Amino acid sequence: MSLIKTNEILLKDEIKKYRTKELIKLSGEIREQLIDVVSQNGGHLASNLGVVELTIALHYVFDSSKDKFIWDVGHQAYVHKILSGRKETLSTIRKYGGISGFPKCKECEDDCFDVGHSSTSISAALGLANARDLKGEKHSVLAIIGDGAMTGGMAFEALNHAGHLKTDMTVILNDNEMSISGNVGAMSTYLNKVRLDPNYTKRKQYVENILNRIPKIGNKVAWTAEKIKDTVKYLMVPGQLFEELGFRYFGPVDGHNLDELIDVLKKIKDIRGPKIIHVITKKGKGYKFAEDNPDKFHGIGSFDKETGEVKSSSGKISYTKAFSNALLDIAEKDEKIVAITAAMDSGTGTDVFAQKYPHRFYDVGIAEQHAVTFAAALARGGIKPVVAIYSTFLQRAYDQIVHDVALQNVPVIFALDRAGLVGEDGPTHHGVFDISYLRHIPNIAVMAPKDEKELGNMLYSATKYNMPVSIRYPRGEGTGVIIDRGVFDYIEKGQGELLSSGNDVLFIAVGSMVEEAIKAKEILEDSHISAGVINARFIKPLDENLIIENARDKKLIVTIEENVLKGGFSEEIASLMEDHGIVKPLLRMGIEDAFIEHGPQSLLREKCGLYGEGIAEKVKEKLVSAGSFAKVLNMNRRKYL
Ligand SMILES: Cc1ncc(C[n+]2csc(CCOP(=O)(O)OP(=O)(O)O)c2C)c(N)n1
Structure with a gap:
């Protein structure tokens, strides 16, 4: 289904007729719309406010239905959406059935590559540019990447490759000195140096002009002259990093000055080969609260x-x-x-730790793979690292978990926030694969707490296990359980918890789904169906005895997890049953083999059947299809009479 209104005036075409004054007016109107919509729907405000002029300039000089714009992460593409036919539908952004908060090819032809995870844009641009060249087509390809995303290893891998291939493409480096919080790392320091040197561009041009005047006479002299040129250039021009990688560097450019932006984009349009334009912007520009607090916004x-x-x-x-x-x-x-984050200190709650223990805290930048190997080595060196990464972003570091952590069996604790359906950020961000990608790895314990208090107990216990441990927990509020700060109960490794015993059905639930299992149990009581509930706590190692003991006399076993069914917890239980010769109907509740769209978290859970009423309904259906419903009902009626 196309969400684009066919009658909508395409601003990207209109603006080509505008003069600077009108473009400036449009920038103001776009900012107003962004603030209006995001204040209602939530979303990525500060990043979008910062790229208003840059996006207008890109659409002014290029044509996104032919030229390819690849927005890194894609959280800053709202302005692009407004200009490319989604001004009217922007009000539906991030809502169920509405347009996505990230570029999506299926949503609009002006979105040419799906994004959501960081630092992919240069690789994608290079791929699209090479596809263009192989097919003999002619159009521009541009990656728009933030200085935060530039800290990701993939960005460097792609720069390295692009410089080697000499492919015609442009990288726009949107430098606002911020990742989500302040940017970190040597690259950030380097950009800062370039940014703060007002004479940099002039000096660069001056040096290049002089050097180009050195005459070339004979091979040897020419070679020597080139060497001298390189050396002089290196000494005189700060900012050679990108040029050394094979890119022509342009900038720094004021990212809020439309004339300057349009001018430089027009100039580079006809220059062949890899180019990088360094654009300086202000995150949150034009909305005081966001300018003062870009992290929050x-x-x-x-x-x-x-x-x-x-x-x-x-x-x-x-x-x-x-x-x-x-x-x-x-x-x-x-x-x-010690605590480690990959550019998500406030998102993971490690910011408080960082304030209290700055020397025991590491923000590695958007570098999940590095974070994991770094943690493995810290653990090898006798330290206990807690690596706090969202479930979806840890996907990046699968090999590092296997190769550096699990194989060496070192005590790294993974705190996997946002595990399960995250809601409005949609399929790129749902954390629904970690049970599957972790449970088959030897040596690692995989845990999930039923509530926020148990999360503390699990973290405490994990620090005592002396092995790799992952603890997954969902986005959003806890259950409201009372927590005595600083007091923890030790959980024996592999110990599940029987919350209630029942006669007919056994729920074995994981993490966020324990609460829903309890609700389902209560609903089923009205239909005289008696259900027991096990809080699995451990996906691995399983509390086999507890599960087997309670499963034997039941008519139906139900597993519930907020993870894909493929490779998930239910398969662990199915194998356990099989291994113990327990032949029972098994109802497996989880996420089917499909990507789940964006929308409110509770609605998405409902759509996936992962809520009390839905679970109870499925249980009844399953009992009917297994021929047990009438039996259970008759038996229990007799009991209650
Ligand atoms: C692999 C991965 N890790 C973490 C994130 C979360 N994340 C989204 S945007 C962002 C910061 C990006 O900073 P920058 O590229 O400078 O863009 P800005 O918002 O500052 O414009 C982070 C860490 C992500 N999307 N992907």
Whole structure:
């Protein structure tokens, strides 16, 4: 289904007739629309406010239905959406059935590559540019990448390859000195140096002009002259890094000056080979609250646009906060504990740890693979690293988990926030694969808490296991359970928890789904169906005895997990049953073999059947199809009479 309104005026065509004054006016109107929509729907505000002029200039000089724009991460593509036919539908962004918060090929032909995870744009641009060349086509290919995304290893791998291939493509480096929080690393320091040197561009041009005047006489002299040129250039021009990699460097350019932007884009349009334009922007530009607090307004829920205040929630603490508190309390008593984040300190709640223990905290940039190997080596060196990464982003580091952590059996703890359906960010961000990609790896324990208190207990226990451990927990508020700060219960490795015993059905639920299993159990009681509930706690190693003991006398076993069914927890249980010769109907509740779209987290859970009523319904259906429903009902009626 196309979400584009066919009658919508294409602003990207209109603006080609505009003069600077009109483009500036349009920038203001776009900013107003961004603030209006994001204050209602939530989303990535600060990044989009920062690229208004840059996006207008790109659409002014290029044509995105022919030329290819690849937005790194894609969270800053709202302005592109507005200009390329989605001005009217922007109000539906991130809503179920509405347009996505990220570029999506199926949504619009002006989106040429699906994105969501960081640092892929240069690889994608290089691939599209080579496809163009192989097919003998003619169009421009541009990767628009932030200085945060530039810290990701993939970006460097792609620069290295592009410089080697000498493919005609352009990288626009959108440098706002911020990742989600302040940017980190040597690359950031380097860009800062270039940015802060006002005479840099002039000096570069001057040096190049002089050097080009050196005459070339004979091979040997020419070679020597070239060498001298290189050396002089290197000494005189700060900012040679990209040129050394084979890119022609242009900039720094004021990313809010439309004339300057349009001018440089027009100039580079006809220059062949790999080029990089360094554009300086301000994150949150034009909205005071976002300029003052770009971190908070990077990704935000709905808020009051007059005050900048986020609309209040129920007051229960989030899983992230519970993790953050527990980490702090545990680390206070164990100085070997260090925390690692990959550019997500506030998202993972490690920012509080960073403030208290700056020397025990590492923000590695958007570099999940490096984070994991770095942690493995810290652990080898006798330290206890806690690596806090969203479930979806840890996908990047699968090999490092296998090769560097599990194989060496070193005690790295993975705190996997946003495990399960995350909601409005959609399929690139749902954390629904980690059970599958972790449970088959030897040596690692895979855990999931039923509530935010158990999360603390699991983290505490994991620091004692002396082995690799992963703890997955969902996005959003906890259950509201009371937590005694600094007091933890040790959980024996591989120990599940029987929450209630029943006669007919056994629920074996994982993490966020334990609460739903309890609801389903209560609903089923109204139909005289008696269900027991096990909180699995461990996906691996399983509490085999607890599960087998409770499964034997049941008519139906139900597994519930917020993960894909393929390779998930239910397969662990199916194997266990098989191994113990227990032949029972098994109802496996989880995410089917498809990518789940964006929308409110609770709605998506409902659509996947992962909620109390839905589970209870499925149980009844399964009992009917297994021929057990009438039997259970008759038996239980007799019991109750
Ligand atoms: C692999 C991966 N890790 C983490 C993230 C989360 N993330 C989204 S945007 C972002 C910061 C990007 O900074 P930058 O590229 O400078 O863009 P800006 O928002 O500052 O314009 C991060 C860390 C991600 N999308 N992908």
